[in-house]
Amino acid sequence: MREVAVVGFTQSPSVRREPNRNEIEILIPVIQALREQTGLSSKDFDFICSGSSDYLAGQSFAFVSGLDAVGAWPPVCESHVEMDGAWALYEAWVKIQMGYADTALVYGFGKPSMGDLPLTMALQLDPYMMMPLWPDAISIAGLQARHCIESGVLRPEDMAAAAVRDRANAKSNPNAQVKGDFSVKQLLAEPFLVNPLRKSDCAPISDGASAIVLAAGDRARKLRDRPAWIRGIEHICEPMDFGVRDLGRSRSTEIAARKAGVSNDKIDVAELSAPFTHQEILVERALGLSQKTKVNPSGGALAGNPMMAVGLSRIGESASRIWSGEADRAVAHATSGPCLQQNLVCVLEGN
Amino acid sequence: MAVLTAVVGIGQTKYESKRLDVSMPGLVREAAERALADAGCSWRDIDAVIIGKAPDLFEGVMMPELFLNDAVGGAYKPMLRVHTAGSVGGSTGIVAASMVQSGIHDRVLCVAYEKQSESNATWALSISLPFSLASIAGAGGYFAPLIRGYIRRSGAPEDTGIRVAVKDRQNALRNPLAHLQMKDISFEMVANSPMLWDPIRHLETCPSSDGACAMVMEKESLASRRSGKVAWIHATEMRSEPTMFSGRDQVMPQATLDNAKNLYKKAGITKPREELDCAEIYVPFSWFEPMWMEGMLITERNQGWKMTYEGATAFDGDFPVNMSGGVLSSNPIGASGLIRFAEAARQVRGTADQHQIDGAKKALGHAYGGGSQYFSTWIVGSQKP
Numbered sequence: 001m002r003e004v005a006v007v008g009f010t011q012s013p014s015v016r017r018e019p020n021r022n023e024i025e026i027l028i029p030v031i032q033a034l035r036e037q038t039g040l041s042s043k044d045f046d047f048i049c050s051g052s053s054d055y056l057a058g059q060s061f062a063f064v065s066g067l068d069a070v071g072a073w074p075p076v077c078e079s080h081v082e083m084d085g086a087w088a089l090y091e092a093w094v095k096i097q098m099g100y101a102d103t104a105l106v107y108g109f110g111k112p113s114m115g116d117l118p119l120t121m122a123l124q125l126d127p128y129m130m131m132p133l134w135p136d137a138i139s140i141a142g143l144q145a146r147h148c149i150e151s152g153v154l155r156p157e158d159m160a161a162a163a164v165r166d167r168a169n170a171k172s173n174p175n176a177q178v179k180g181d182f183s184v185k186q187l188l189a190e191p192f193l194v195n196p197l198r199k200s201d202c203a204p205i206s207d208g209a210s211a212i213v214l215a216a217g218d219r220a221r222k223l224r225d226r227p228a229w230i231r232g233i234e235h236i237c238e239p240m241d242f243g244v245r246d247l248g249r250s251r252s253t254e255i256a257a258r259k260a261g262v263s264n265d266k267i268d269v270a271e272l273s274a275p276f277t278h279q280e281i282l283v284e285r286a287l288g289l290s291q292k293t294k295v296n297p298s299g300g301a302l303a304g305n306p307m308m309a310v311g312l313s314r315i316g317e318s319a320s321r322i323w324s325g326e327a328d329r330a331v332a333h334a335t336s337g338p339c340l341q342q343n344l345v346c347v348l349e350g351n
Numbered sequence: 352m353a354v355l356t357a358v359v360g361i362g363q364t365k366y367e368s369k370r371l372d373v374s375m376p377g378l379v380r381e382a383a384e385r386a387l388a389d390a391g392c393s394w395r396d397i398d399a400v401i402i403g404k405a406p407d408l409f410e411g412v413m414m415p416e417l418f419l420n421d422a423v424g425g426a427y428k429p430m431l432r433v434h435t436a437g438s439v440g441g442s443t444g445i446v447a448a449s450m451v452q453s454g455i456h457d458r459v460l461c462v463a464y465e466k467q468s469e470s471n472a473t474w475a476l477s478i479s480l481p482f483s484l485a486s487i488a489g490a491g492g493y494f495a496p497l498i499r500g501y502i503r504r505s506g507a508p509e510d511t512g513i514r515v516a517v518k519d520r521q522n523a524l525r526n527p528l529a530h531l532q533m534k535d536i537s538f539e540m541v542a543n544s545p546m547l548w549d550p551i552r553h554l555e556t557c558p559s560s561d562g563a564c565a566m567v568m569e570k571e572s573l574a575s576r577r578s579g580k581v582a583w584i585h586a587t588e589m590r591s592e593p594t595m596f597s598g599r600d601q602v603m604p605q606a607t608l609d610n611a612k613n614l615y616k617k618a619g620i621t622k623p624r625e626e627l628d629c630a631e632i633y634v635p636f637s638w639f640e641p642m643w644m645e646g647m648l649i650t651e652r653n654q655g656w657k658m659t660y661e662g663a664t665a666f667d668g669d670f671p672v673n674m675s676g677g678v679l680s681s682n683p684i685g686a687s688g689l690i691r692f693a694e695a696a697r698q699v700r701g702t703a704d705q706h707q708i709d710g711a712k713k714a715l716g717h718a719y720g721g722g723s724q725y726f727s728t729w730i731v732g733s734q735k736p
Contacts, residue, residue, distance in 0.1 A: 001454075022480075048591075054434075055413040059478045060406035061436050064721050067593040075606035078591040079442055082407065082414055082434040091431065091446060098353040098453035123413040127469075128374060131412075237430040239421035255427060337417040342430065 004096050005220035005227030006348065008038040008213030009316030014177040014206035014304030017113040023057055027069040027109045027209045034105070034211045038223055042071050045213075046101030048078040049092045051085035051108040052308050055123060058114055066109070077101070084108055084273075085210065085312030086235075086334030086344050092214055093233055102216045108309035109209035117205050117307070125338065126240060137338070138202060142194040144247045144339045145278040149196055153248040156196060159277035160187040163200040163302060166280075170299025177204045177304040203275035208306025210313040228319035228330070228348040232260030235344035240337060247339055250279075253286035256345040257331075264347075267293045268327035271314035273301040273334050282340060283333055297321065311335065315346050322350045353452040355735060357574035357581040358696040360390025360567035366530035366681035369468040370561035375415065376422030379464050382563035383423045386460065390567040391579075394424035397567070398456035403433040403443025403463035404685030405720075408475035410466055423462050423565075435591075437633070437720025439463065440688025441727030444566065444716070445587045448729075451570050452584075458573065464563035465683035472559060472684065491556060491636065493722060495548035498638040500602040502550065505641075507656035509550065512637035513541045514659050516555045516679060519634070522666055523676025525705040530560045530681040555637040555679075562683035564690045571735075582696035582731040585713070586617035589727045601723050607646035610726040615648070618730040623715075624649050627730070629671040629698055629708045630715035631691040635678045640664060644672075647717065647728070666706070674698070674706040688718025692729055699733040 010033040012026055035041060042048075048070060052063045063080045072078065077100075081087050085108020092104035112120070121137035148154050161184050170179035182200070190198040213223075220227040236252035236259075238245055245251070257263070270293050274280040280302065284295060296302075298317040301310050311334020318330035328351065334344040362385025364370070370378055379402075387393065400423055402416040412418070416432035435442040440463040447461035473489050501507065520536040523529035533540075536554075544554040574581045590610035592599055599605065611623075620626045632647070634640045641655030649670065650658055658664050664672035673679070675694045678687050695716035697703040703711075713732045719725060 053414065054407050057480075059480055060408050060475050061721065063434070064436060064594055064724070067591055067724075068595050070593075072591055072593045073596055073598065075590045075592040075604075075609050077589050078435075079433065079446065079589060080435050082416075082432045087431060091449075094446075094449050094453045094455060097455060098449050100353070100449070120413065123411065124417060126418045127410070127412045127415075235429050236427055237417070237420050237425055239426045240418045241421065244421075252427065336414070341417055 002097055003217050003229055004093055004214055005229045006212055006315060006319035007215045007220050007223040007227050008034050009319055010034040010037060011175055011210035011313050011316060012208045013175045014208045014306050016177065016205060018111060018207040023062065023109050023111045024065045024069050026111065026207060027066060027107065030209045030211050031069050031107065034213060038213050040213065042076065045103055045105040046077065047092055047095045047104040048076050049088040049104065049106050050080050051083050051088040052110060053082060055120055056110045056112050056307060084334050084336055085309050086315060089212060089312060089315060090233060090235060090344065093230060096214060096216050102219050104214045105211065106214065106312065107209065107211035108312040110306055110308035111207045112205050112307050113207050138194045138197060140338050141276045142197045145196050147247050148278050151248050154278060154281050156188060157184055158281055159201050160184040162277040162280045163187055166296050166299045166302040169297050170303035173298045173303065175304060176299045177206055179299060179303055201277040203301045203305035206304050206306040208309055210309040210316055212312060212316050224323060226323055226325065226350050228322035228350065230346060231349045232347040234259040237342040240341055242339065250282045250286040250340045250343060253283050253343040253345060256343055257287045260345045260347045262331050262345060262347055263288055265329055267329055267331050269297055269318060269321050269330040270295045271298060271300060271317045271332045272296055273311045273314045275301050275305055277302065279340050287331060311344065318348050322348055354454050355571035356448050356451040356568055356584045358566050358731065359569050359574055359577060359581045360386040360392065361693045361697060362386030362389055362565045363528050363690065364562045365528050366560045366562040366683060368558065368560060370466065375410065375466050376419055378466055378561065379419055379462050379563045380422045382565040383460060383462050386565035386567050392567055396458055397424055397460045399429040399450055399459045400425035401431050401433060401443055401447040401459060401461040403439045403689065404465055405437065405439055406475055408470065409472055409684065410469040423460065435720060436725045437684065438688050438718040438725040438727045439720065440686050440690065441692055441716065441718030442589060444689050444692040444729065445589060445727055447568055448584050448587055451568050458567065458569040460565060460567055462563060462565040463686040463689035465685040466561045467559045467683065468561050491548040491551055494636055495551050497602050497723060498550055501638060501642050504602065505653035505656055507641060511641055511656040511659050512550065512555045513538055515637035515640040516541045518665055519673050519677045519679040522674055522706060523680035526675045529676040530558050551636050557635040557678045557682035560681050560683045562681060562686055564686045564693050566693055580700040582699045583735050585730045585732050585736040586614050587729045588614040588617065592724045594722050594724060603646060604723050606724060607726050610728055611648040614728050614730060624670055627713050627715050628711040629674060630717065631675060631694040632672055633678055633688060633691055633718045634673060635682065637679065640672060643717065671708050674703065674708060688727065691718055692716035696731045699731050
């Protein structure tokens, strides 16, 4: 395996609605800032990979204009996944592993505010058996949360505590959308949004973009004093059908964590992108984190949730804590699909 | 550094305008099962699944790979969904190959599909968002001016496109999986078909198809032990360029020229027309055969039409193109690129049945997409590189 590190990371602030900019206009300054941060230009990237969703943009081939933000001239080696940017990063990592590239630019972007996101997500379900019922994303997550509570997997107090932690952590994150000091009692007094979920159990709807630069070996050492080395990265997808899955745990995260070697050593920092409090708890358990791990120092997805970029941002947030020396070993997580169907786990180290 | 990789199994569905007998999971599973049977593998032998398709609006399902994953044996395995516009089928093959070439996986399955009958592609391509430029032209309306540009530059006779259309439909009669089976196809028939987007006539365009294509790829140490024939991947290449750049030449994009140059360099090919035995090229509108013969550096600039005219690209020509009938005879959009890649692999494995080119040893698979701005290609061979 080649040594590959995260050496650059930029993101836009997560905002509920970008009134004046389209997806590409949100992306352009993020890519520009990354160029300035790393001193690299488009010509320096051997490979470029992005993640986005046509359904968020409301049109086909929405990612094509992403090339305009990159400034892909002369023509570039480039690919795209209809997935969170974290999976685009995985594809770029593979290309570096096969010796096809030494450096790669990865980006993810989404502007869900253009539509009704929870309802749009109903279109992600089985189109023959489930989608005709139009179950929105919050209701689907609510069923999972209800199952977790009724089967004794977790309590509403645990869910509120996750929100309290993330919102408090987000106070130091200028890009976070939801932040502040709250108590469990305070959040539990909120009315239900979709029983048993309260608004504080749900990640916000966010417009935003983020971008990362990967580099191999000595190239990485030249770009950063302390690169964030990817020591393990794995992703696993479960079947979608809720009837064949144990919704009280995240088996795909467990498998990915084992293969990525999460438990090989202590984890200082974990950045999770679970969009609901009960899912954050399930992911935390699946990763097998101890009390010593600082979870979501940025606030995680519950503090800012730019779909298609939120998972990639978790890798970037973890890497930036390695660069600063705040952490020696970090784990980043990304998810996709209803009820944590697909999960990616990435282990980063400073040494 | 990369691990040598081979295609060891290929599966395709029958291509039709409406596959009402299967759901989307049924369609992708049909192709995947045939690829596994061809490779002599079971579901549990597959390490990862790569799924590709064109825009989600073509079926009306957001990220459909999530609900299809189970149908192609992807439960509790890594799964990636590729989408790079019309070139996506080719890109899916390239991403799948890279999973093995990188040494990460031993054996992977890739599946690309489109079930166009579930929605309406022209609607899906014609959505106009506020404050953004929309061509509302569909694909034919976009490409017609580029073809006009090519005719003007090259001085190609106006009937070149008709000849391509007749040739590819005749080839399709050799391929029982092809969507269009036009036994009475003739020059007059194509010439007299309605003009849709001048100079593109109705019979010079691709059909709208349902279908899926799948391949199993594996690393050298496993593939070498097989008694059956495999297709060794000699080289892959991808290139993209932006849409809104005034300096780009849309008729002969820099991205295709860069792609071809780098592909041949990686494959150790200096004279592609002589060293390659045949090619499956993405030709959704007839004129793109001569255009990509030039774009892939098979012939000199402005000379591509001569290959068509002189019969070089015919089944019995010196450089046969689209022996399977090509995109002009079957077009499940998201799968079309992977079909080109798979058909190239069939040729060098010697398993192309009625449309086999005798003794084919090296073949080119090609796909393009967007506004002539995304290119993905590979070269496969019967021998190791």
